Structure formats: C-alpha cells, structure tokens
Amino acid sequence: MKYEKRTPELRLKLEGWRSRFVLVLALAGFALLVGRAFYLQGMDTSFLQAKGEQRYGRVIELAASRGPVKDRNGHPLAISTPVESIWVSPDDVEADAAKVRALARVLDLDPSELRQKIASKDRQFVYLKRQISPERAARVMAMRIPGVFEQREYRRYYPAGALMAHVVGFTGVDDNGQEGVELAEQERLAGTPGSRRVIRDRKGRIVEDVESVRAPRDGEEVDLAVDERLQYIAHRELKAAVAAHHAKGGSLVILDARTGEILALVNMPDFNPNNRADLTPRQTRNRSVTDLFEPGSTMKPFTIAAALDDGIVKPDTVIDTAPGWMKIGGWPIHDSHPHGLLTVAQVIQKSSNIGTAKIMLREPRERMGTLFRDLGFGVAPRIGFPGAAKGLLRPWTEWRPVEQATIAYGQGISVSLLQLARAYTIFTNEGRLLPLSLLKRDSAPIGRPLVSARTAREVTRMLESVVEPGGTAPLAAVPGYRVAGKTGTALKPENGRYVEGKYVSSFVGFGPVSEPRFIVAVMIDEPEGLRNFGGDVAAPVFAAVMGSALRMLSIPPDAPQTLNVKALERGEVEASAHGAGGPG
Amino acid sequence: MGRVNALLLAALIACALGVITSQHRARKLFADLDAEQASARKLGEEWTQLQIEQGTWATHKRVEAVASRQLGMRFAEPDTTVIIDSAGVPAAAAPRRP
Numbered sequence: 001m002k003y004e005k006r007t008p009e010l011r012l013k014l015e016g017w018r019s020r021f022v023l024v025l026a027l028a029g030f031a032l033l034v035g036r037a038f039y040l041q042g043m044d045t046s047f048l049q050a051k052g053e054q055r056y057g058r059v060i061e062l063a064a065s066r067g068p069v070k071d072r073n074g075h076p077l078a079i080s081t082p083v084e085s086i087w088v089s090p091d092d093v094e095a096d097a098a099k100v101r102a103l104a105r106v107l108d109l110d111p112s113e114l115r116q117k118i119a120s121k122d123r124q125f126v127y128l129k130r131q132i133s134p135e136r137a138a139r140v141m142a143m144r145i146p147g148v149f150e151q152r153e154y155r156r157y158y159p160a161g162a163l164m165a166h167v168v169g170f171t172g173v174d175d176n177g178q179e180g181v182e183l184a185e186q187e188r189l190a191g192t193p194g195s196r197r198v199i200r201d202r203k204g205r206i207v208e209d210v211e212s213v214r215a216p217r218d219g220e221e222v223d224l225a226v227d228e229r230l231q232y233i234a235h236r237e238l239k240a241a242v243a244a245h246h247a248k249g250g251s252l253v254i255l256d257a258r259t260g261e262i263l264a265l266v267n268m269p270d271f272n273p274n275n276r277a278d279l280t281p282r283q284t285r286n287r288s289v290t291d292l293f294e295p296g297s298t299m300k301p302f303t304i305a306a307a308l309d310d311g312i313v314k315p316d317t318v319i320d321t322a323p324g325w326m327k328i329g330g331w332p333i334h335d336s337h338p339h340g341l342l343t344v345a346q347v348i349q350k351s352s353n354i355g356t357a358k359i360m361l362r363e364p365r366e367r368m369g370t371l372f373r374d375l376g377f378g379v380a381p382r383i384g385f386p387g388a389a390k391g392l393l394r395p396w397t398e399w400r401p402v403e404q405a406t407i408a409y410g411q412g413i414s415v416s417l418l419q420l421a422r423a424y425t426i427f428t429n430e431g432r433l434l435p436l437s438l439l440k441r442d443s444a445p446i447g448r449p450l451v452s453a454r455t456a457r458e459v460t461r462m463l464e465s466v467v468e469p470g471g472t473a474p475l476a477a478v479p480g481y482r483v484a485g486k487t488g489t490a491l492k493p494e495n496g497r498y499v500e501g502k503y504v505s506s507f508v509g510f511g512p513v514s515e516p517r518f519i520v521a522v523m524i525d526e527p528e529g530l531r532n533f534g535g536d537v538a539a540p541v542f543a544a545v546m547g548s549a550l551r552m553l554s555i556p557p558d559a560p561q562t563l564n565v566k567a568l569e570r571g572e573v574e575a576s577a578h579g580a581g582g583p584g
Numbered sequence: 585m586g587r588v589n590a591l592l593l594a595a596l597i598a599c600a601l602g603v604i605t606s607q608h609r610a611r612k613l614f615a616d617l618d619a620e621q622a623s624a625r626k627l628g629e630e631w632t633q634l635q636i637e638q639g640t641w642a643t644h645k646r647v648e649a650v651a652s653r654q655l656g657m658r659f660a661e662p663d664t665t666v667i668i669d670s671a672g673v674p675a676a677a678a679p680r681r682p
Contacts, residue, residue, distance in 0.1 A: 076639055081632045134629075159639025207611040232644035480667070560667040 064191025067219030071228040072440050077168050080154040084137030085130040092147030093118050131155050158273040166286040167265050170273040184384040191219040223440040225261035233548040234264040241541045242268040245527035251288035253421045257516035259444040260434030290387045292414035293504045296490030297351045299410030301459050307359045309455045315345045321354040331402040348462040351472045353409045360408030369396020375423040383438045391415045421521035428516035431456040476539035478547040480557035485509020507538035514558040520546050
C-alpha cells in the first residue's frame with residue numbers, strides 16, 4: 001500500500017452510484033442510436049433513400065426537336081439541327097491567361113470581352129456564345145476548363161433561304177415562331193421536352209433507367225401547300241420585274257384553281273431567314289397578306305358577273321360609254337380612252353370604267369355589298385397567317401351612288417392580293433368560291449356557290465378576250481395555252497388623296513382556260529416610268545409565271561395552235577416520218 | 585436439421601450471386617442500349633444536317649445556274665417544241681393554220 005501513501009488521491013473512495021450513472025448514460029446513448037437507426041431504416045425509409053439517390057440518381061432533361069416544315073413534295077423548308085451553346089459559371093472557372101486566350105480563339109470572341117464575362121462574379125450563369133456547331137463545341141469541351149459547360153439547343157435552318165422567307169417565316173433564338181408558318185403553326189411544330197430519372201455509375205455512365213418522368217414529344221411535321229418549284233418561278237420573275245421597273249415592292253400569289261391551296265406566295269423585297277442580322281420590317285412584311293391596295297379594274301369581273309347572274313345584262317348587251325366621262329352625284333368619273341358603244345364583253349376587254357359603273361348602278365346596293373363581302377373582301381381570310389388584313393369595304397348601307405360606281409371598278413375599296421386571288425376561284429370553279437389553305441389538302445373542298453356555272457363561263461370568255469389582240473393585256477398571253485385574266489391599275493391613295501404618278505399595277509388571271517389549274521395574281525407597287533399600266537407591268541410577269549408553271553407541271557397545252565408556226569411545220573414533217581416508220 | 589440448414593444456406597448464397605450477376609448484366613446491357621440510343625440520336629442529327637446540305641446544293645437557283653452556265657442547257661422555245669397527243673400525232677391540227 002505504498003502507492004496509497006504516496007498518492008493520497010487513490011485513497012479516495014468513489015461512491016458506487018456514480019459509475020452506474022455513467023453506465024446508464026452510455027446505454028441510453030446506445031438506445032437512442034439504435035432507435036434512430038431503426039426509425040431511419042424501418043419506418044421513415046424515404047429520407048435515406050433520397051439521400052442515396054442524390055449520390056447516384058439523376059434526372060436528365062430530354063430535348064425535343066421542333067418539327068420540320070416541308071413543301072407539298074416533301075422538300076424541307078425549315079429544319080432543326082442541334083447546336084451547342086457554351087456557358088460558364090464564373091465562380092467555378094479556373095483558367096489562366098493562356099487558356100482564356102485559347103478559348104477566345106475557338107469561340108471567335110475578343111479576349112478582353114471574354115475575361116469580362118468570366119469576371120462577372122455576381123452571376124451564376126453567363127452565355128459565352130450561343131448556337132455554335134457541335135464540332136466547335138467539342139473543341140471547347142476538349143480544353144477541359146472547369147466551370148465551362150455546353151448546353152444543347154436546336155437551331156432552325158431554312159434550306160430554301162429567301163425563296164420561302166415570307167411563307168415559312170422564322171423562329172427566335174428560343175425556338176418560338178415569330179413570323180409566317182413558324183408562328184401560325186407554332187403549337188404543332190413545337191415539341192415538348194421530356195425528362196427521365198436514371199442511375200449513373202462512378203464513370204458517369206447511365207446504368208439504369210429508373211423511371212420516365214415525362215416522355216419527350218418531338219414537334220409534328222407541317223406539310224405546306226406550297227410547291228417549291230412554282231415558288232422559285234414566281235420569285236425569279238417577280239424579282240426581275242420589280243428590279244426592271246424600279247418598283248417599291250411587289251407580290252405574287254399562285255393558287256391551285258381547283259383546291260384553293262396556296263401554291264406560291266412571294267413578296268419583294270425579301271430577306272434571308274438564315275441571316276437576320278440587319279432585318280427591317282420592310283423586308284419581313286408579308287405584303288400579299290398584310291398589305292392593302294386598291295384593286296382597280298381587277299374588280300370589274302365581279303360586278304359584271306353579278307349583273308349577268310341577275311339577268312340585268314347579257315354578254316352582248318350594248319352599253320354606251322361615250323364620251324368617256326360622266327358625272328355621278330356631282331363627281332366625275334372617266335375612262336382612260338373614250339370608247340363609245342361597247343358590248344358587256346367589250347367593257348371587260350377594253351376595261352371601261354364608265355361601262356362598269358353604268359352596269360353597277362343597275363344593281364341594288366345590297367346585292368353588290370353582300371356579294372363583295374361573300375367574296376371575302378373586308379373579311380380577314382382564315383388561313384392562320386399572322387396579321388392577315390381584312391381589307392376595307394364600307395358597309396353597303398353607307399354607300400353613296402358615286403361610291404357604288406367606283407367600287408365597281410375597284411376604287412374606294414382595298415384588298416390584299418391574297419383576297420383578290422381567292423375571289424377569282426369563282427371563275428375557275430363553276431361559280432363556287434373556294435376557301436384558301438396554306439397547308440396541303442387531301443381533297444378538294446366543295447366551295448360556296450356565289451354565281452352560276454354559266455355566268456362563270458361567260459365571264460371567263462370575256463377575261464380570255466383581255467389577253468387576245470384588242471384587249472388591254474395582250475402581253476399576258478401564253479403561247480400554247482388559253483389563259484384569261486384582268487389587268488388593274490390604281491392610283492395610290494396617300495393621306496386620303498390620290499397621288500399622280502404613284503400607281504399599283506396588278507394582274508389576276510388563270511389558266512389553262514379549258515381546265516383551270518392555276519390562278520396567278522401579280523401586284524407591282526409603284527413601278528417607275530411611263531409604262532405603268534397593269535397591262536404593261538404586271539401582265540408580262542403573269543405570262544412568264546403562268547407559262548413556266550404550266551410547263552413545269554407538264555400540263556398539256558390546250559391551244560397548241562398558238563405555238564410558233566415553224567414548230568407546226570416541223571411537227572408535220574416529223575409526224576409523217578413517224579407515220580411511215582410506224583405500224584399504222 | 586443441420587444438413588437442411590447448410591443446404592438452404594448454399595442455395596441462398598447461389599441465389600444472391602445470381603442476383604448480383606444478373607443485375608450486373610442488366611446494367612451492362614442498359615449501358616449498351618443507352619449508347620445505341622445516343623448513336624441513333626446522333627445519326628438522326630446527321631440526317632438533318634445532310635438534308636440541309638442537300639437542300640443547299642439543290643436550290644433551284646443553283647441548279648438553274650449550273651444547267652445554263654456549265655452545261656449550256658436552255659429552255660425549249662415554243663418554235664422548237666412539237667406537241668404530240670397520246671397517239672403520237674402532232675396535236676397542232678393542220679386545218680387551224682392559215
């Protein structure tokens with residue numbers, strides 16, 4: 001017991017309860033742990049499972065691509081292709097000056113600008129460059145700079161370029177339609193991104209698909225009624241005409257005469273949808289749909305059709321148009337040339353304002369007001385195009401006599417080119433007005449009867465005489481085919497007054513007459529020079545487009561005798577040679 | 585009793601190993617599937633790019649330029665055209681001529 005003597009502390013005797021107390025505390029601690037473990041493992045299992053899943057599970061976003069837009073033959077007009085956007089999380093970026101310079105070189109950025117972007121420490125997410133090619137993005141990612149990430153996006157390409165610009169429109173950087181079909185069909189084209197939950201292994205490979213949270217849905221394909229080949233012809237000819245006449249602009253529409261489908265729709269000036277850096281509203285405006293103009297004489301056939309239909313006149317009824325001007329309610333109206341006595345057919349052929357006005361005034365206002373509205377004037381066409389103009393047609397109850405007379409020859413009424421082209425479907429479709437369609441149709445619609453088939457045939461005959469020698473538009477004739485149409489020239493109203501020298505020159509026609517396939521409507525805005533009558537400016541464009549379109553689609557000529565006589569002679573020679581060699 | 589237990593233990597271990605192997609194989613197959621799906625996506629993307637490329641090469645403007653400049657082609661003018669009907673006879677009937 002030497003120790004006890006030397007160390008008096010050991011002599012102290014501890015009380016027994018103290019050690020037991022510590023033991024109880026320790027046991028209680030264990031019990032608590034066991035209980036907690038039991039609770040976590042057996043009762044509240046989701047907590048630990050969630051923690052575990054955080055370590056190996058991931059929810060992956062699945063991008064959906066926007067649907068393509070195709071023409072009626074399946075040629076792609078708008079198509080989405082993946083691109084990458086490079087972004088940084090400035091806090092996490094670790095890059096020395098050399099790396100920043102290399103990065104700037106790959107991204108084609110200014111190094112100081114890049115440094116500035118990386119230095120914006122108050123932000124978590126900064127785009128360095130959006131929408132670069134996957135190859136370039138791969139080069140960026142190969143540099144393995146921490147804090148630099150890529151993000152998959154889809155970019156829209158328009159293989160047809162300016163050709164289809166106004167029809168197809170374009171999308172913004174967020175892949176939402178902003179113009180044209182891209183906007184009109186946004187809901188069908190847009191895809192819905194999906195997501196799924198997966199398990200990743202140590203190397204980041206996905207090893208198990210836990211659940212599909214939401215399946216991605218790609219956008220639908222939209223098939224337009226437009227035919228790229230016809231669109232090309234229309235674009236080429238309109239562009240040439242607008243340039244040749246130094247015009248401010250122009251539009252051209254081709255409709256399928258039997259189905260009301262829009263086969264081509266071109267406006268000048270145009271733009272390249274793939275490069276929209278300096279785009280002006282002047283270029284993007286879809287003039288044939290949104291712009292209004294006074295149709296002028298292209299309205300006359302409807303007035304005449306109504307009068308024929310109501311039995312007020314017959315094609316050979318004689319109208320006295322002398323002396324080339326008249327007054328209605330104190331207002332003078334006049335013809336460009338005095339014509340004297342004209343038959344109703346000649347009123348159309350010579351495009352007499354007086355004659356048309358006189359016929360119009362025999363009709364009740366209500367009849368004409370209703371017919372024009374039924375033809376779609378003053379009503380926005382339902383084709384889904386953004387900003388389709390209604391046009392201006394005052395209610396017939398407010399018409400004054402002079403107004404009724406001028407509307408008959410297309411003044412005091414404004415229409416869009418598309419409305420005008422559509423109204424002509426009554427002549428190609430036995431008096432029935434067809435609804436328009438921007439999208440490909442499976443079957444021809446019936447159409448709404450507005451005039452009798454006989455009237456439609458009679459007016460067609462008159463319209464055919466317009467392009468024959470003696471009519472106002474012999475330049476609209478197409479060799480080999482029978483075509484019909486009507487010129488229009490109208491002064492442009494500016495601030496409520498007509499401005500001398502500022503014209504809109506138009507031509508609307510169809511062909512082949514024996515079995516109409518196309519309606520072509522041309523409008524040239526403010527052509528320069530003296531030859532600014534519809535017959536001189538717009539009619540040749542019609543002839544070029546109609547001729548090329550008919551040949552392009554191999555539509556047999558219904559008037560081969562109007563082809564050059566030389567061909568006939570050669571044809572006969574070849575035919576006899578064929579006859580001699582053949583069995584018959 | 586001891587024997588049965590040993591037997592059951594062996595069966596248990598065998599089953600456990602089986603589960604492990606099949607789970608491993610499933611994951612491996614899934615990784616393969618995922619890789620294939622990724623390559624399918626990639627091919628799809630390439631297809632869209634090829635479509636764009638084809639569209640760019642085949643624009644009417646370019647085709648027309650190549651046809652007229654490089655190949656020296658031109659449109660058949662009306663006076664070099666003969667229309668024949670389905671029987672092979674020129675449709676332009678002679679009586680209509682002056």
